[in-house]
Amino acid sequence: MILSIIALLGGIIAASPVIIAKKPNAKELIDKITPYQGWIGVVLAVLGLIGIIQMILHLSAFSLVWLIGLAASVVQFVVGFLLGYGLISQYVLEKNETAKEKGQQLRLKLMKYQIPAGIVLIVLAVLSLVL
Template sequence: MLGAIIAIIGGVLAASPAIIAKKPNAKEIIDKLTPYQGWIGVLLAFWGAWGIIQSVLSLTSFSVGWLIYLGVNIVEFIVGFILGYGLISKYLLEKNEAAKEKGQALRLKLLKYQIPAGFILIVLGVLSIVL
């Protein structure tokens, strides 16, 4: 449940440019979350990576629930990496210039998927609460 709520918050942050364009009054609420965007992103990235590992290790039967769980974790990792890249770069990649360049290149490739991934994460987070 907590993971689903964090996924929804991360999805809202990732999709915030599109949400604000359609609902300008949502800007006030999103602005309250923005200072925590990096930490929410780092949490989502690690939570997503851990969830992917758990999904693969717990594969006993292929079901819709398992697919949703895996999907949520993959999208959590992608959105978390995009949102938390500033902190990830600062604390993990700062001393290794090659890793920093590769991380920046990956972030630029993923950036065009930020808004769609945000909406997908919102939907998957709601689905994981419902199911």
């Protein structure tokens, strides 16, 4: 349940431009969780990476549920990487200039998917909380 709440918060931050455009009064709530964006992103990126690895290891269980799990893990990783890039860059990539440059290139490629991925992550988090 806590992981679903973290995913929901990450989705809200990632999709905040759309949410604020539709509900301007949501800006106050989003402003309260934005300072934690980096840490939420790092947690989501790690959970997404773990989920992707688990899905690959359990490839023999290929089914619709497996595909949904893989998609959810990929979305978590993308949103987490985008939200947590500042902290990831500061603590992990800082010592290696090549890794930092490649990380920035990946971030720029993924930026156009931030809002759609945030919306998908919100839906997946709500579904996991309900189910």
